[in-house]
Amino acid sequence: MPLLARLFLSLMLLAAAPATMRAQDYPTAPIRVLTGFPPGTTADVSMRIIGPRMTGLLGQSIVVENRPGAGSSIAAAAAARAPKDGYTLLFGSTANLLNGALNAGLSFDFLKDLAPIALMTSAPTVLIVSPETGVKSVAELIQLAKSKPNALSFASSGLTSTTHLTLEMFHALANVKTTHIPYQGSPQAIADMLAGRINGYFAPLSSALAHIRSGKVIGLAITDARRFPLFPELPTMVEAGVPNFEAVLWFGLFAPAGTPPAVIERIALAANDALKADEVVKALGAQAVTALGSTPAEFRQYVETENRRWLSIIATAGLKREP
Numbered sequence: 001m002p003l004l005a006r007l008f009l010s011l012m013l014l015a016a017a018p019a020t021m022r023a024q025d026y027p028t029a030p031i032r033v034l035t036g037f038p039p040g041t042t043a044d045v046s047m048r049i050i051g052p053r054m055t056g057l058l059g060q061s062i063v064v065e066n067r068p069g070a071g072s073s074i075a076a077a078a079a080a081r082a083p084k085d086g087y088t089l090l091f092g093s094t095a096n097l098l099n100g101a102l103n104a105g106l107s108f109d110f111l112k113d114l115a116p117i118a119l120m121t122s123a124p125t126v127l128i129v130s131p132e133t134g135v136k137s138v139a140e141l142i143q144l145a146k147s148k149p150n151a152l153s154f155a156s157s158g159l160t161s162t163t164h165l166t167l168e169m170f171h172a173l174a175n176v177k178t179t180h181i182p183y184q185g186s187p188q189a190i191a192d193m194l195a196g197r198i199n200g201y202f203a204p205l206s207s208a209l210a211h212i213r214s215g216k217v218i219g220l221a222i223t224d225a226r227r228f229p230l231f232p233e234l235p236t237m238v239e240a241g242v243p244n245f246e247a248v249l250w251f252g253l254f255a256p257a258g259t260p261p262a263v264i265e266r267i268a269l270a271a272n273d274a275l276k277a278d279e280v281v282k283a284l285g286a287q288a289v290t291a292l293g294s295t296p297a298e299f300r301q302y303v304e305t306e307n308r309r310w311l312s313i314i315a316t317a318g319l320k321r322e323p
Helices: 003-016 042-058 070-081 094-102 138-147 162-174 186-194 205-214 261-276 278-286 296-317
Strands: 031-035 062-066 088-093 114-129 153-156 179-182 200-204 218-222 248-256
Touching: 031 042, 031 070, 042 062, 042 088, 042 114, 042 205, 042 248, 042 261, 042 278, 070 088, 070 094, 070 114, 070 248, 088 094, 088 114, 094 162, 094 248, 094 296, 114 138, 114 162, 114 205, 114 261, 114 296, 138 218, 153 162, 153 186, 162 179, 162 200, 162 296, 186 200, 186 205, 200 205, 205 218, 248 261, 248 296, 261 278, 261 296
Parallel strands: 031 062, 031 088, 153 179, 153 200
Antiparallel strands: 088 248, 114 200, 114 218, 114 248
8 A cells, every 4th residue: 555545544543533542642731721810819729729739640731821801701712612632621610600691692602612520619708898888797788788879889800700699699688789890800809999999899718818817808707508617707698697698609620512521531530639639628728718529420410500500599689691
């Protein structure tokens, strides 16, 4: 057989080989993990803690790349369009579900175009206010907000982000109105709060931790169902008098839909092993983040359940899907 014919046949056989066979050597190059928020945010800090451990397990570098904006949709869109080879992943979050539910103009479908790999971490948000507000409890904040509708300014880490929807949940369940000021992430929101330009924020606890401890902001309540070990003195929102109030940030790894199952399983195995490492658990805990872990199938089911829950919250808040 002529040389060119043999080369052509070899290429055809390689192209026809099952994806599982071609994925056996994965990874052979560094892996990019896109995060939809700026450096210093919960997503960024969490992945930078987990990444080195995964690097050791996979034998290739995990490179965290920040693509902030549009409530994490810029990063998610880039990941959805990436080659289906496992070398570009998304460190996605609750925010991506909310964007899909509230923004009809996205260029991708989060639930269809991205494949869940592993549920990685969770973090509660905390209701913080500027000392200038003069309030010391959730009840006092509600009283002030009711006496001055829309006078208080509340930050979020972006339109349709989890912190935005948590604020809308507060509006609905406490029957108050504040003025929403969206930012690209927690660092900018808290910086403006410290400068006296923002009155309140449902902030990721990891971003607000040091400022609560220093007294620069006042922590009023945790949005989780249970009190958080780092701040056992802080009540939950339910304990503070707002029934049915629960909101938690979760984060997980996603690959472009169509990525070979063997590649997804390989990444999931490394992620779960990394999340069990004592140094990772301790480092995350110090940032008010809980290490989780799951199989791809378990994570897919979790995402679907969370989607239904947030759709119900969106309906309760009376929010409409934007065209």
